[in-house]
Amino acid sequence: MGAKVMVLGGGGREHAIAWKLAQSAEVAEVYCVPGNPGTAAEAKVHNLALKPTDADQVVAAAHALGIALVVIGPEAPLVAGVGDALRRAGIPVFGPNTAGAMLEGSKAHAKAFMERHGLPTARYGRFTDTDAALGYLRDHPLPVVVKADGLAAGKGVVVAFEQTDAEAAVRQFLQWGPIIIEEFLAGEEASFIAIVVDGQVLPLAGSQDHKRLRDGDQGPNTGGMGAYSPTPILDTAMSERVLREVMRPAAQGLMTDRTPYCGFLYAGLMIGSTGPKVLEFNCRLGDPETQPLMMRLRSDLYTLLLTAACGDPLPKALDWDSRAALCVVLAAAGYPDHPQVGDPILGLNKTQGDAVKIFHAGTTADDDTVITAGGRVLGVTALGESLAIAQQRAYAAVADIRWPGLQYRQDIGYRGLRRA
Ligand SMILES: Nc1ncnc2c1ncn2[C@@H]1O[C@H](COP(=O)(O)OP(=O)(O)O)[C@@H](O)[C@H]1O
Ligand SMILES: [Mg+2]
Known part of the structure; x- marks a missing residue:
């Protein structure tokens, strides 16, 4: 009999995680808390209408279902201590305790950590x-x-x-x-994510997000309008350098500080003329970086995260599809300030083939109709033999989808294409 896994969260990142976990031959059922209509439609995946930040509810449900592993998607449950509660209850969990999640939960804590352990980051002051x-x-x-x-x-x-x-x-x-004021860093941003388990560091493939709403990195900041992997700026040499200068010292720093850590560690980097510098740490996967990463990951995600949750030795490396993957986020009218919700989404059921996957984020189901329910609604993700082909495929699939006021960037992947 296969294992039951629980995924906390209900965005595009969690749809991609649940989809990938469900592909494992070891996994019988995946329970998403609360999930979304996209997760509900996946084979082996079920939604549970619970609050992912409510530790008591999550622990009780995990016990009642006989959950073998809980994977925590977003930062809120991590910072709220849901990881701690699950560990106290003896349930294997992938995602750090509150002490580890402070690297994301407090930017002042993260800056002091980086200063203490010699990680490259912008000069700063902290003020109250x-x-x-x-x-x-x-x-x-x-x-x-x-x-x-x-x-x-x-x-x-x-x-x-x-x-x-x-x-x-x-x-x-x-x-x-409290606030931080820091030096402005010039360069190109990239996302470097690793699995970190008490001093062990297993890097994921590199990726790049697009934070601004409009083409050419104009307009207001958003949660992320698209992402792709791999990214030429994180080539082998630069990835080695980030491992050496950022990720391994971070994992070692956590050990030195006696902070246990089991989860993803995401370094938001600015790569400039003097090398990589850390803008921030996150204690989870990025959204939308997860969508292209899960499309490319060939290793069994369940086995991997269970190994990590048990504190066992991690594999030396992960197995990746050599193709590129690219995700275009489709956002609601008015996003990011006042997203318009409640519009039926047309064209979702068109079959896209194996190279394209539509991950749900801000959606809800009304009978058989999927309607918009948040700012970032869908993540249309495609694999391609090159970044250009992945981009072409993703945008071809985007063209099938419509609702009033739908907005998306037309240039996802442009930095990678420019460098290639
Ligand atoms: N020191 C810096 N120099 C230049 N740009 C920065 C710097 N710090 C942050 N930014 C920009 O602001 C964005 C958000 O900052 P970040 O520290 O990642 O916070 P958060 O993701 O919590 O909003 C970054 O993606 C980057 O574009
Ligand atoms: Mg950031």
Whole structure:
């Protein structure tokens, strides 16, 4: 009899994780908490209408179902201590405890960690007081980057090119708690994600997100409008360098600090003329980077994450499809500020073939109709023999899908194509 696995979360990332877990011959059932209509439609996958941040509910359901492994998708349950509660209950879990998740939960904690352990990152100051923060602004040249300390769902960072913008961000973010002001770093961003288990580091393939709403990286910041993998900027040499200068020292630093860690560790990097620097750490996979990564991953995700959750030796390397994968996020009208919801999605049922997969994010089901229910609605993901072919395939599939005011970027993958 196969294993029962639970996935916490209900976005595009969790659809991709659940889809990949369900492909394992070892897995009988996958339970998504709460999942979405996309996960509900996958073979072996079921949704559970529970709150993923409610540790008591999650532990009780995992016990009642005989869950062999819980995989925590988003940051909120990690920071809320759901990993700790599952571990206390003796249930294998992939995703760090609150102490480890502080690397994402507090940017000030992450900066102090990086400073303590010699990781490359922007110079910074931490402030709780307006006068001191404004003093720092006077003493440092523009641009500067102002960051709120805690989880802010992408709304807690301002890259300020004008003094007035910097001051406004300082005043606004200080109302929520401590802030960071840091040096502006020039370069190209990339996402480097590894599985980290108490000093063991197993890197995933490199990927690149597209944070801005509009083509050419214009417009407001979003949760991410598309991603692709692999990315030429994280070639073998640069990946080795990131492992050596960032990921291994981070894993070692956690050990030195006596912080147990079992989960994904995501380094958001700025790669400039002096090499990679860490913009931030996340304690989970990126969304939408997960969608192309899961399309390319050939290794059995269940076996891998269970091995990690049990603290056993990780494999030396993962097996990846040599093809490129690219995900285009389809967002609702008004995203990111005021997404319009409740529109029926047309063209979802067109068969796309094995090289294309549509991952759901902000959707809900109304009888047989799938309707929009959030800002980022779908992640249309395609494999291709080259990045250009993956891009072409993804956009061909996007063209079949419609709802009023649908918006998406037309240029996902452009940096990779430019370098290729
Ligand atoms: N020091 C920096 N220099 C230049 N750009 C930065 C810097 N820090 C952050 N950014 C930009 O702001 C974005 C968001 O910052 P990040 O630290 O990743 O916070 P979050 O993802 O929590 O919003 C980054 O993706 C990057 O584009
Ligand atoms: Mg970020």
